[in-house]
Amino acid sequence: MRAAADITVGEVLPELAIPLTRTLIVSTAIASRDYQDVHHDPDLAVERGSRDVFMNILTSNGLVGRYVTDWAGPRASLRKVAIRLGAPNYPGDTMTLTGEVTGIADGVVSVQVRGANSLGDHVRGVVTVSFVEGDAR
Numbered sequence: 001m002r003a004a005a006d007i008t009v010g011e012v013l014p015e016l017a018i019p020l021t022r023t024l025i026v027s028t029a030i031a032s033r034d035y036q037d038v039h040h041d042p043d044l045a046v047e048r049g050s051r052d053v054f055m056n057i058l059t060s061n062g063l064v065g066r067y068v069t070d071w072a073g074p075r076a077s078l079r080k081v082a083i084r085l086g087a088p089n090y091p092g093d094t095m096t097l098t099g100e101v102t103g104i105a106d107g108v109v110s111v112q113v114r115g116a117n118s119l120g121d122h123v124r125g126v127v128t129v130s131f132v133e134g135d136a137r
Helices: 022-031 042-047 057-072
Strands: 012-020 076-085 093-105 108-117 120-131
Touching: 012 022, 012 057, 022 057, 057 076, 057 093, 057 108, 057 120, 076 108, 093 120
Parallel strands: none
Antiparallel strands: 012 093, 076 120, 093 108, 108 120
16 A cells, blocks of 8 residues: 655656546536536537537546546545646547656645646646555554
């Protein structure tokens, strides 16, 4: 199990490629109670100026958090997820998440995260996690 003491500044997280299916985009928007038509109705999304439905920020936020906690392990707890969106995540593309540890202080680890698709950066931000020390069985 990972602990804050095992992590170093500059450590690179493994890439995570997420296929952006229509089902993922629509179902996660509905699951997060975001009923904006641009997230589930292709015709209305196009009418509003988009090329298709696109992922909502709540899903992007959740995927970024999952990316870091999957790397950090079960002793880690999200403290803060601070992201900014860029290029939309459209169906049929892939978002690849990458990250790097940028700071460690008092058991709190900061990770710079980037999620890119074929259009460029979809999301950038910093995630901070804290770790439970000792035997957490």
